Amino acid sequence: xLDALTVAVAVSALALAAWCGLAASRDQPTKxxxxxxxxVVSVLALAQLVVGIVRLARGERPEQGMTxxxxxLVGAFAAVPAAGFLSLTERTRWGSVTVAAxxxxxxVLEVRLYGIWGG
Amino acid sequence: xxxxERTTGPARKQPFELGSGPGRVLVWFYGVFTxxxxxxxxxxxxxxxxxxxxxxxLSAVAAVVYGFITYSLVRGGEKARRAALVCCAAxxxxxxxxxxxxxxxxSAFPDATVWSDFGxxxxxxxxxxxxxxxxxxxxxxxx
Numbered sequence: 642x643l644d645a646l647t648v649a650v651a652v653s654a655l656a657l658a659a660w661c662g663l664a665a666s667r668d669q670p671t672k673x674x675x676x677x678x679x680x681v682v683s684v685l686a687l688a689q690l691v692v693g694i695v696r697l698a699r700g701e702r703p704e705q706g707m708t709x710x711x712x713x714l715v716g717a718f719a720a721v722p723a724a725g726f727l728s729l730t731e732r733t734r735w736g737s738v739t740v741a742a743x744x745x746x747x748x749v750l751e752v753r754l755y756g757i758w759g760g
Numbered sequence: 761x762x763x764x765e766r767t768t769g770p771a772r773k774q775p776f777e778l779g780s781g782p783g784r785v786l787v788w789f790y791g792v793f794t795x796x797x798x799x800x801x802x803x804x805x806x807x808x809x810x811x812x813x814x815x816x817x818l819s820a821v822a823a824v825v826y827g828f829i830t831y832s833l834v835r836g837g838e839k840a841r842r843a844a845l846v847c848c849a850a851x852x853x854x855x856x857x858x859x860x861x862x863x864x865x866x867s868a869f870p871d872a873t874v875w876s877d878f879g880x881x882x883x884x885x886x887x888x889x890x891x892x893x894x895x896x897x898x899x900x901x902x903x
Contacts, residue, residue, distance in 0.1 A: 716799075
């Protein structure tokens with residue numbers, strides 16, 4: 642789709658996962674800086690969603706079907722914000738673990754998105 | 761039969777939370793798998809149900825089980841804990857049966873389910889999740 646953006650989302654998601662994993666290992670909840678990090682990753686995922694829809698509108702088609710592609714795009718965009726909301730009401734290290742898990746899920750979704758679009 | 765009858769202290773009176781602490785991570789994973797299994801089976805059933813009806817129905821069943829466990833974890837309390845425990849056991853049995861089934865008789869599954877090959881397509885999380893869930897639910901009982 643747009644390989645640079647896919648790689649950027651995946652790498653930033655893994656960085657976020659490592660960062661929140663570190664917070665969890667230090668027995669800390671997610672803090673303001675973590676939420677800024679989540680916002681950055683979410684903006685990248687939103688950009689990817691827009692690019693994906695524009696490409697579809699232009700008539701380009703993913704290899705493994707449009708419905709699946711859109712479902713994964715939306716899922717990728719929602720993953721980190723959803724985990725962020727869960728961590729807002731869980732002010733312990735487990736909130737950090739949740740965001741780290743959410744970021745890992747996003748990275749996996751990026752790998753799948755790459756395959757669905759067709760390399 | 762309610763579990764509150766055999767409580768010993770006043771601290772046990774209020775429904776304990778299953779969805780906080782380590783349980784919050786479980787809520788996240790069960791939520792993700794509810795969405796994943798539900799959207800997968802819905803899309804496949806609508807687009808081409810006849811291709812692999814058994815696989816798609818099994819994915820739908822998985823989605824219902826995941827959804828119920830997510831709901832139970834959020835709800836909390838002894839009743840929800842027991843219901844979730846039963847569902848986790850059913851989930852584990854489902855993964856093991858479907859996983860073995862797909863390996864022994866691949867022809868029955870023209871398309872994959874969430875539980876195919878013990879969930880290898882989902883990083884084996886479908887096997888790990890019910891075990892972790894049962895450990896957490898058992899610990900929550902004695903907490």
